[in-house]
Amino acid sequence: MLALQILIDGFAISALYALGATGFTLIFGVSGVLNLSHGAIMVLAAVAAWAAASLLHVNTYAGALIGVAAALVAAFATYFAVVQPIQKSTRIPNEEKEIFVLTGTLLWGIMIQELIAYFFTNNAKTVLPIVEGVVDILGVRTPQNEIFTALVCCLVIGLLWLMVNRTRTGKAVLAASMNPRGVTLLGLELTSIYVVVWAIYGILAGIAGVLLGMFLGVSSYSVGPLTASAFSIVVLGGLGSVSGSLIAAFVVGYLETLTAYLISPAYRTIPALLLLVIVMYIRPQGLLGRR
Amino acid sequence: MSVADFFKSRLFWIALGIVIIASTLPLYVSGYILGLLTVAYYFGVFAMAWDLLFGFAGEVNFGPTFLIGVGAYTAGILNNQYGWSVYLCIFLGAMASVVAGFVLALPALRVRGPYFGLTTLVAVLMLQNFIVVFADLTGGEIGLTIPDVITIDAGANYWIALGFMTISAAILYGLSQSPLVLQASGQDPVQAGALGFNIVKHKLAAFVVSAFFSGLSGALLVFYFGTASVGTVVDVAVGVQVIVAAVLGGRRTVLGAALGAIFLIVAGEFLRPTGELATFIVSTVALLVILFFPNGFLGAALSREARS
Numbered sequence: 001m002l003a004l005q006i007l008i009d010g011f012a013i014s015a016l017y018a019l020g021a022t023g024f025t026l027i028f029g030v031s032g033v034l035n036l037s038h039g040a041i042m043v044l045a046a047v048a049a050w051a052a053a054s055l056l057h058v059n060t061y062a063g064a065l066i067g068v069a070a071a072l073v074a075a076f077a078t079y080f081a082v083v084q085p086i087q088k089s090t091r092i093p094n095e096e097k098e099i100f101v102l103t104g105t106l107l108w109g110i111m112i113q114e115l116i117a118y119f120f121t122n123n124a125k126t127v128l129p130i131v132e133g134v135v136d137i138l139g140v141r142t143p144q145n146e147i148f149t150a151l152v153c154c155l156v157i158g159l160l161w162l163m164v165n166r167t168r169t170g171k172a173v174l175a176a177s178m179n180p181r182g183v184t185l186l187g188l189e190l191t192s193i194y195v196v197v198w199a200i201y202g203i204l205a206g207i208a209g210v211l212l213g214m215f216l217g218v219s220s221y222s223v224g225p226l227t228a229s230a231f232s233i234v235v236l237g238g239l240g241s242v243s244g245s246l247i248a249a250f251v252v253g254y255l256e257t258l259t260a261y262l263i264s265p266a267y268r269t270i271p272a273l274l275l276l277v278i279v280m281y282i283r284p285q286g287l288l289g290r291r
Numbered sequence: 292m293s294v295a296d297f298f299k300s301r302l303f304w305i306a307l308g309i310v311i312i313a314s315t316l317p318l319y320v321s322g323y324i325l326g327l328l329t330v331a332y333y334f335g336v337f338a339m340a341w342d343l344l345f346g347f348a349g350e351v352n353f354g355p356t357f358l359i360g361v362g363a364y365t366a367g368i369l370n371n372q373y374g375w376s377v378y379l380c381i382f383l384g385a386m387a388s389v390v391a392g393f394v395l396a397l398p399a400l401r402v403r404g405p406y407f408g409l410t411t412l413v414a415v416l417m418l419q420n421f422i423v424v425f426a427d428l429t430g431g432e433i434g435l436t437i438p439d440v441i442t443i444d445a446g447a448n449y450w451i452a453l454g455f456m457t458i459s460a461a462i463l464y465g466l467s468q469s470p471l472v473l474q475a476s477g478q479d480p481v482q483a484g485a486l487g488f489n490i491v492k493h494k495l496a497a498f499v500v501s502a503f504f505s506g507l508s509g510a511l512l513v514f515y516f517g518t519a520s521v522g523t524v525v526d527v528a529v530g531v532q533v534i535v536a537a538v539l540g541g542r543r544t545v546l547g548a549a550l551g552a553i554f555l556i557v558a559g560e561f562l563r564p565t566g567e568l569a570t571f572i573v574s575t576v577a578l579l580v581i582l583f584f585p586n587g588f589l590g591a592a593l594s595r596e597a598r599s
Contacts, residue, residue, distance in 0.1 A: 092585045102353075107574045108578060111575055231409065267424060270424065276413050
């Protein structure tokens, strides 16, 4: 009974983590950028969906769509206003661009977070779920919203896999992550590939944010923990490895759920962090990462 | 630049002038401003210690608050639990930070680039979690009450902070200038190693020095506040502020980091009437400086001087 409960809840959380971390790791894999405004973009999506539904009174589907669109706009803004100027700057030495991108995106994330707090307060917001009600799975009462969340996450990740492996654009993205110079030699514009990747990232982060808003609710305080959890999942799986971060998302999701149910919800994040530290010492490139 | 040259340089005289003017402030400004600057000076040391590690050992430490927090909480807990004297607690806090610096240095000697940055960030999250879990000892989310303070006189506290920052600045700046080895090992470890320098030794030294000053400053800060809390000395946001201060003031300049920290703290206070927008404005300014003046305040000034 409890085991099944853990299995179901853990799956939903893990799927959500996986979706949130996928876009993050994709950007790193293709352009070497660690986007520390990730949590802020996810929260922005959820808050936009919430605001559309509760202030503009649109229906839940339109609200969700507005949320994803907001994340997409924010992702483009992150790329064009923060990341690209730093990468193209001639005054920043190349070996220091990394720290500038990290600091820049972090500040950008704080700006988004503060604006959300200013206009919509720090209160937690729960987006109205698209599906409501409860079903009984072998004696475990499960909200339909939870099943919906897990299904959408799996579907979106599946679509991403198809896109990367089966379409021309996707293959270009994949190629860019393997060898950026080789891609330019083939006559593809690297910048346009980056734009595609940021668009994918925006949509993924947006969907993850809206689902999170429906499933657990968000507030501007969730920004830091969200970035941190995406970060640790991606490190655990190996920076830039999408399949690695999928595995890591499930490891972290289930570890957290197990701890919350069996020990105490207060200790929820500790085992995952411990695991992360151990992995960093033994295998710093992560589970499936390349060095 | 040799030490003798430094005493003849313009930078030295400017710095000396600023310190002398700053030391007279308690004679004519209010306690409120003194309190603000006291905190700003301790922050200045955080930022300088970070800059030493970044600029001169080439390691991006995303968790300066790990070192700061370990020092601050060790000192606070010893005072709270055993009632040991303030100075002993501060000293032991700094020593605990040095140990923490060693722990942090271990992965840094093995991995490079973003991986080290991630380890440091995880270290902060771990520390934060442990503080919350062992709430009996640490005061948890509410914070740790510290029974003793160094002094309650605003002027004396101000002078202690100013003196501490000045001495730290002199030592850290001196270290960053005299052995070029640190710079070399930061910028090109392979070549520096080929020239026969022991990179591991110098990097460890940089970690230890950075940790010592971070911890000392953290311990002094909590004895000034009379309380230690996650929000003031451990939170990732505090660490971000330290990094932003160093980059804003001019990385690899050490002294610029202190300028950046004082600017951030004072600007944040001046913007307090704007309410919740204060942090937004400070972050926006910091982002614009990073995008358009990547060398920071002091970096821009120094390069202008070099050109003329």
